[in-house]
Amino acid sequence: MGCSSRSDSPVPDEPLSMSWPWLVAAVFFIANQLFHSVYAKSSEKRHHRVMRLFRFCADRKHTQACSVYGHLLLFRGETDWHKQHGLGYLQVAAGQGEEKAALQYASAMIEQQYGVPCDDKLVIRLLKQAALNANVLAAQKLLDFLADRGLTDQISAQEVERISLVADLAELNIR
Numbered sequence: 320m321g322c323s324s325r326s327d328s329p330v331p332d333e334p335l336s337m338s339w340p341w342l343v344a345a346v347f348f349i350a351n352q353l354f355h356s357v358y359a360k361s362s363e364k365r366h367h368r369v370m371r372l373f374r375f376c377a378d379r380k381h382t383q384a385c386s387v388y389g390h391l392l393l394f395r396g397e398t399d400w401h402k403q404h405g406l407g408y409l410q411v412a413a414g415q416g417e418e419k420a421a422l423q424y425a426s427a428m429i430e431q432q433y434g435v436p437c438d439d440k441l442v443i444r445l446l447k448q449a450a451l452n453a454n455v456l457a458a459q460k461l462l463d464f465l466a467d468r469g470l471t472d473q474i475s476a477q478e479v480e481r482i483s484l485v486a487d488l489a490e491l492n493i494r
Contacts, residue, residue: 347376347384354387377408385412386420393423403433413445421445422457429464443473450482458485 350372353359359369373391376384385408392405406427412420425445428437442464449457461482465471471479 343376343379343381343384346372347381350376350384351387377411380411380415382412382415382417385409385415386417389420390423393427399433406433406435416448418449418452418454418457421449422454422460425449425457426460429460439468439470440473443470447474447478447482450485451478453485453488455485455488458482458488462486 350369353365353369353372359366370388370391373384373388377388389405389408389410389412392401392408394405396402396405406424409420409424409427413424422445424435425442427433427435428442431437443461446457446461446464450461462479465473465479474482
């Protein structure tokens with residue numbers, strides 16, 4: 320159930336209008352509430368309306384909207400085009416520090432999904448960012464990535480120790 324309109328770039332280059340950021344935040348809040356309500360689930364047409372609201376916000380580089388819309392396109396997109404654009408929105412959200420988007424975009428780079436090339440330094444930066452925020456999955460994925468690629472010298476011993484502690488939380492079921 321992806322978006323029906325298409326453009327060349329997943330995210331326009333125009334910056335968020337500084338005079339109306341509250342409007343974008345309000346539209347995202349409304350879209351998120353509608354998405355989780357019966358409204359969007361009751362018909363495909365309504366679902367597409369809500370997706371347009373998410374896209375409105377994501378096109379204005381609202382961090383949460385880029386993450387939500389990117390995940391929706393990646394996992395529920397109808398075509399590879401939708402999935403590629405979903406990764407584009409996730410890349411924007413990851414660049415703005417959104418932890419789940421960082422994890423998903425790094426995973427896509429590791430697996431080279433939909434033509435996304437693997438950039439080892441960017442994967443390490445994104446996973447480290449999420450892992451140091453106590454994301455257990457990111458910590459495990461980062462340690463595996465470093466070991467598989469022989470890149471354990473790319474981060475400091477202190478960071479490896481902190482990330483190992485976070486990864487160990489998974490075994491204890493603590494978060």
